Amino acid sequence: MSHPPDERADELLSAARTATGDELRSLTYFTEADVEQLYLRSDLSRTADLVGFAENERQGFHAQSMYADTQLGDYRFTVRVFENGYLTRVIANDHGVWVTTDSMEMDRFEELASALAAILRSFDHA
Template identity: 55%
Template sequence: MELESHLVSDTRSESLVRACRTTVGDDLRSVTYFTPDRYEQLYLRSDLEADADLAGFVEHETDGFHARTAYKGSELGNYQYTVRAFDQGYMTRVTVADSGVFVTTDGLTLRRSEELASTLGELLQSE
């Protein structure tokens, strides 16, 4: 897994971060864009340390690309997004064909997670 400094354009990066800030507000911790083999952290809140194992997170989150096909046709419908709960926050992952975003937050309601996933999905589809 390779860290890229400009995997997405500045305009695209700003659009994704702005959408997350609008939906999540001050609870937003980080925004990371990824593909099956590269990633770029687009935002990290200023009070947080940049010492997270992003490569490890991204490696695990690329499973989202497989989830889209693994759950296709299930009785639950098509896979949309994943929310993970941790002791000190939440992660929301959205993937489309060959790109994805995961967002970490302090707090997250079900309504906000749905709004966040829907917005990110639309932005990723428009690439």
């Protein structure tokens, strides 16, 4: 099982909490081969299909190259809007996370993605 070392998991969770506060619902780390939920808010049930979610979110690994060299610039992150909250996917190299939150102001998503991407990029240098 490939997962971030505990200190990296703590770093990701700390960055997510800082950016989202009480709106943080969950944090899940994934690679092409694995998925691990790092946090789930206590008022939520563990019924999410993490493997199914991961299959969908892994498409982001391909988005990095698919959107390369476009006039839009480099791919940064994805926000999906749902009836009861948001899912933000951030990928850097071979590592990704998705974060679910309650409703928040849009600029907080950019803050969240930027902080998480910096940590994910550092995984390749550890």
